[in-house]
Amino acid sequence: MRPVYRPDCRAATPGSDAPVVEPGPLVTIESPPTFYEESAMSIDGGCYCKQIRYEITGDIGMKFQCFCRECQYLTGGSPLLTFAVPEGNFKVTSGEPKEFTRDDLENPVTRRFCPNCGTHITSIAMPGMVLVKTGTLDDRTQFDGPDMAIFTCDAAAYHQVPTDIPTFEKTPG
Numbered sequence: 609m610r611p612v613y614r615p616d617c618r619a620a621t622p623g624s625d626a627p628v629v630e631p632g633p634l635v636t637i638e639s640p641p642t643f644y645e646e647s648a649m650s651i652d653g654g655c656y657c658k659q660i661r662y663e664i665t666g667d668i669g670m671k672f673q674c675f676c677r678e679c680q681y682l683t684g685g686s687p688l689l690t691f692a693v694p695e696g697n698f699k700v701t702s703g704e705p706k707e708f709t710r711d712d713l714e715n716p717v718t719r720r721f722c723p724n725c726g727t728h729i730t731s732i733a734m735p736g737m738v739l740v741k742t743g744t745l746d747d748r749t750q751f752d753g754p755d756m757a758i759f760t761c762d763a764a765a766y767h768q769v770p771t772d773i774p775t776f777e778k779t780p781g
């Protein structure tokens with residue numbers, strides 16, 4: 609059966625077998641969430657093999673749970689947890705991530721990962737912001753859960769779309 613994607617979803621991935629599922633209920637935001645949070649301490653993290661290390665200082669931005677099809681490749685099937693950091697607050701302190709950008713999408717995301725162990729560290733999807741993968745934090749309690757779920761249009765039937773935070777078929781913007 610040919611995969612069917614909602615027209616408002618991102619371009620279908622060739623060969624994908626993901627079925628179309630109804631996303632969870634949409635939650636209305638009364639007032640927009642605060643974009644920046646003060647992170648009291650520095651946040652350190654890195655890849656699985658420790659070749660890539662990074663440090664975050666200063667404010668961090670919104671925290672997301674992303675259900676997009678591309679993130680499912682990176683996680684092995686689950687939605688991905690990530691948070692935004694202003695570019696100037698994120699610094700790679702050792703190693704050099706490799707970079708990949710699809711050339712068949714209109715607005716492709718650039719993804720950076722460890723060339724040795726393959727762990728995905730960051731994505732660049734918004735100008736001036738680095739999206740950091742939560743699984744790379746040394747202390748994962750420094751991430752206290754997502755502010756919103758995005759790209760629920762790509763959620764699979766076996767995914768659980770949250771009902772206690774705002775959800776968006778694509779993005780709020």
Ligand SMILES: [Zn+2]
Pocket residue numbers: 655656657658659660722723724725726727
């Ligand atoms: Zn590594």
Ligand SMILES: [Zn+2]
Pocket residue numbers: 674675676677678679680688759
């Ligand atoms: Zn995603």
